[in-house]
Amino acid sequence: MQVQYIFEVLGTVFFAISGALAANKKSTPDWFGVTFIGFITAVGGGSLRDILLGSYPIVWVKDVLFIYAILCGTILASIFYTTLHKLRKTLFLFDTLGIALFTIVGTEKALSLGAGPETAAIMGMFSAVMGGVLRDILTQEVPIIFHKEIYATACLAGATMYLLLHYFHIDRNINFLLSGSLIVIIRILAVRYNLSLPKFRKDSVNTVA
Amino acid sequence: MQVQYIFEVLGTVFFAISGALAANKKSTPDWFGVTFIGFITAVGGGSLRDILLGSYPIVWVKDVLFIYAILCGTILASIFYTTLHKLRKTLFLFDTLGIALFTIVGTEKALSLGAGPETAAIMGMFSAVMGGVLRDILTQEVPIIFHKEIYATACLAGATMYLLLHYFHIDRNINFLLSGSLIVIIRILAVRYNLSLPKFRKDSVNTVA
Amino acid sequence: MQVQYIFEVLGTVFFAISGALAANKKSTPDWFGVTFIGFITAVGGGSLRDILLGSYPIVWVKDVLFIYAILCGTILASIFYTTLHKLRKTLFLFDTLGIALFTIVGTEKALSLGAGPETAAIMGMFSAVMGGVLRDILTQEVPIIFHKEIYATACLAGATMYLLLHYFHIDRNINFLLSGSLIVIIRILAVRYNLSLPKFRKDSVNTVA
16 A cells, blocks of 8 residues: 555656646746646546545545645756656656556546446546646647547556456456556557557548538 | 436437547547547536536446447447438437437436526536537537527526426426427527527627737 | 625626626627636636535535626626726726635635645635636636736735634634735736746747647
């Protein structure tokens, strides 16, 4: 449990960094704007999950450490701004570790609150990606989940694996590790080989005005 | 009750279809993106209503059938894509039946949770239109409720009629039918005769920069 | 308490007016669209605060007076449309009084529900600014909190002062007045002298593609 908590806080820092850097792309927002977007990116997914499940108090409302983790991420993003933009691969890895972790934590939480497996998988995926969706809405970008490479689907795959192994009573820590790794591996392969899901309709742009 | 439940599930399928087709208009999203937008369109309004009323568990979180109804709608949208786009009138009818049904169900639910009539009417309208509003925000379109023909106002009219007849102790099933029909009729007349509410200010575009 | 309630209702009217006028800038929405945007502007921040805190029932869901306050604000915005646009300073004052009031009310409410000081300050700020953020998302504008002059930061400053004075057991009414005034003063100075927070990165537009 202690280890998972540390991971959650670290995941929050990573998401806040990625949010702060994304906020800074489009315009030149001030410190408040960047921190705000880092905040929404980091806590948006988990807050939505808790609200949909009616699970109160919401994590960051109760535990002030998450608020400081976000401030910490924003300050790190400012200090190491140039370095971080050179380390695109490092950043990608942070984001990938973040969504892997948040997916499994979210799936687990939904299960523990009595949700069925389908709902739990959706809640896991929401925990991981909805912060980024809210960030994209606020900064008027196309939401990340509609981007080219496999993203949210990797989270659903990892959540599904977790649920299967859970069903077969695999040890929880091993399950956590295996399912999280699946998300990381799918995501790395997707970006390296530019993998995407099949289009809904190949001809859709031409067919519909 | 059984009949209403069937209608709710059918309404969810219809909204998922309309969401999937709308998602596909703008770009060429993949299967995940289309299903995601169908999902938000179908459950967004009801989820917001339940969250605002503090009514837990939220319908689709508890009842997995709604999740499968959405998947079903997305698959139907894919298979019958060309046909559905030719059957614009059928689609319009589906959407109209969907909002009529969701309005009355939402109004009823709010009333049963002790909301006053004004709040109940707003909750009914939210149930019907907010899924479409969220869809439009995600796909960066002008929200449907700001479109030309009368839309959300038809829902408010139906909800008001339901509340009036409820006040006069009209039988619930008859009331459901009459109020739902009012929404369908207003909506059909609005589209056929291109009816819209009066503008807030005729000269607003010129007056304000 | 009576006085605060009157202020809250007045604040709601002011926010509805500012929402209705903002809605009208971009296009020529009909009466429903304008009222809807006034509604979201007025109740969005407080609703989000209550949802995040799990504090039910949400204020306007319980107390129908807030719904009529919004209708009232929209009608006033229509009748005095030309006058209000000439009285930009008056409008600015209304908005400033609104955010000052909502910030302190929100901070107080979060505290009374057991939130820590950091969370309470965030909740106060959310109460004041998130209605405007939702309005801007709906009307596809750049969210107000990313605008030039200090806005949300003034709310955070006022909330922080309230929490400090609260900690030192200053009389609640005096605290309310002093902290609210701080927000008003910061905001007036920010607009008059065009004050903004430091940019996150001066060179960000050039550095990042």
